Amino acid sequence: MSSALTDLFPHPIVQAPMAGGPSGPQLAAAVSDAGGLGFLAAGYKTADGMYQEIKQLRGLTGRPFGVNVFVPQPENAESGAVDLYAQQLAGEATWYDTELGDREHGRDDGYDAKLAVLLDDPVPAVSFHFGVPAREVVDSLHRAGTFVLVTATTVEEALAVERSGADAVIAQGVEAGGHQGSHRNAVAHDGAGIGVLSLVAQVREATGVPVVAAGGIMRGGQIAAVLAAGASAAQLGTAFLATPESGAHALHKQALTDPLFTHTELTRAFSGRQARGLVNRFLREHGPYAPAAYPEVHHLTAPLRRAAAKAGDPQGMALWAGQGHRMARALPAGQLVEVLVAELGAAATALSARSAFGGDPR
């Protein structure tokens, strides 16, 4: 059996895995060294690319860390819709002087090969996004001594995570930046997202597994709030995006606090799956009709996003961000962990002072 969550790292702070470049070995090492749990993102990487990062991270820190894996997606029934979307994006390809990507690029993200690496040379923690791994996968990771976490966005999904035998559920609220880790890419569920505080409390009541809260958490006071709601730790993505150790594009980092970007929305425009990003031109123009086809749309738009970044145009990039983006701080990641821990302590002190007044200090 794997160790308890709190045995892995002293502070209740998990640095969210962020595929596409932001969370590499430097960021994960800085967070783990500071007493949080750093994470590598294996999404969009080959099994070998993932393994190279694991080895690099081990050279940077002796502290525990995690690796995040995308669960393979079922065949999508909307290939006609992808063709239509490709036609609708033709003008973007002309504008950015590039071609659309290969939508048949592959569906499973190298899942089996990545699991084989993680079983062959185990890491302290593995988390899964976009679905629930098979019971045998969880069991074999446990035999390897690995702590297993799985994202859920609803109570029903959290119950499925519990049935899988996983050690913890990551309760991802609708505020979260990047992709919602919903177990199905169902349009029928759009707009039904639950806020993190409510989700944590509901998952705690419905399941017996420890909960890690994710979504919109930028300050230690918010960590105190999710712990009070029953979480064992908080997982922060956007808060770590702006740190110097984050590999996010400089324009992405700047955009988080740029008053030009006033708010975020969930969109399928860039990947075909619901993900929260800063509202920019591409999201506004294509979000309303982008099909529920992941990862086809992700591969289709990849060259557009790359070309926009190369051209220095944030209006064509996927600027993933949670609802708390304007509170991002460009502190070194280890220092950010320290500040969050101090804020958490201050919030706990304020709460106990409040209860000394019978809960009403007026």
Ligand SMILES: Cc1cc2nc3c(=O)[nH]c(=O)nc-3n(C[C@H](O)[C@H](O)[C@H](O)COP(=O)(O)O)c2cc1C
């Ligand atoms: C840029 C970015 C990339 C992300 N990529 C992943 C990923 O690869 N795997 C994953 O499990 N979650 C991913 N997420 C979601 C986070 O795990 C987490 O749910 C989210 O960051 C929490 O919300 P916050 O960004 O408001 O803190 C990503 C989030 C962001 C902002």
